[in-house]
Amino acid sequence: MLNTTSARLRKHLLLPLCLGAALLSACASQGTTGGTTSTSTTAPAARPVHSIDWPGLRQGLDKALGNVAGAEVGAPTESSLHLRIPVSDGFSSASVELRAPLARALDTLIPTLNAYPDVAIHIVGHTDSVGSEMYNLQLSIGRSEAVMEYLRTRGIALDRMSADGKGEAESIADNSREAGRARNRRVEFFLRPLE
Template identity: 50%
Template sequence: MNLRPHLSLLAPVVAAVLMSACATPGTPDASAVLPAADDPIHRHALVREPAPTPDWTRLRQTLNEATRNAPGVTVGAGDAQGLKIEIPVADGFASGSTVIRPSLASALDTIAPSLASEAGVAIKVVGHTDSQGSEMINLRLSIDRAEAVVAYLATRGVAPERLTADGRGEADPLTGNATEEGRARNRRVELLLRATP
């Protein structure tokens, strides 16, 4: 029996089966894959709510009122970019230490509620030292102290994702380091407040 004619009839069927198996499936309906915009469960994946724009004038007034009885704490004039808060730490840390002392804790406690309530404000904490000792040790110490302040503020309700730490060591003195008074003034922590990106 000659199978050749029967095979020729099967060839198109086999080819169709193979083609359908290899074909790319059709594109599914986009609504079946993407969550609907009015779906409250998935809305966060589609739309990121922008952070509120800070009212720098009001925030500065609030911080000035809060720090009225905090010795040495100054709130800068501010501008469209934000504000700077300067906190002296001559007594805020023991020499060479990153443990926050009560005087610094008290100053941070006065400003933490105002900072915690401002969701649209990012806070960069910058540590500064005097020039006593090694420049590299002072740089590391200033960073570690800034990180200690960040950790402290986070325990006082400021969202950790809004906080960053940096240190300048002895690189940005406010005055000379020749006297103890000058060195004490240069030991400080600055909080740079900017709009959340």
């Protein structure tokens, strides 16, 4: 009996709220010009690409990653920048848990990334070929998401970031040797203007 009464009460409360919201949204969008409804077709202004100092950003990232062995910051283009951080000892084995060396490397990036709030950060995880292809894909996605969450907890706005994983699909070294597998375990950042 109590469940039926509370369901009726919710129904009676929700119906007027929904109708009120519909009426308010109709009133808010009601604009007349000669009997027709006018709508704006003007798109929001895009952020100007030239407002980002790509060489300055690269210099800041180079300086920040100066003590991180194997880290690479690519040459900036007109509207993007790529950096690579090795993670062979950045995660616990077969895990998405960040270890101290990777956390320290990410911590060095945060001031520079925060100084460029109009830059979007796309994080891509990679693995070596040990394990199944599907497992490595899932692991790389989980690791890139862990990096994104770590950066979020350190003040990087979530709406600036995205995460993806490639598993073992985009190797940069020979997976038949340990040194090659270590190079393939990495996180890459693709920086571009925030849209």
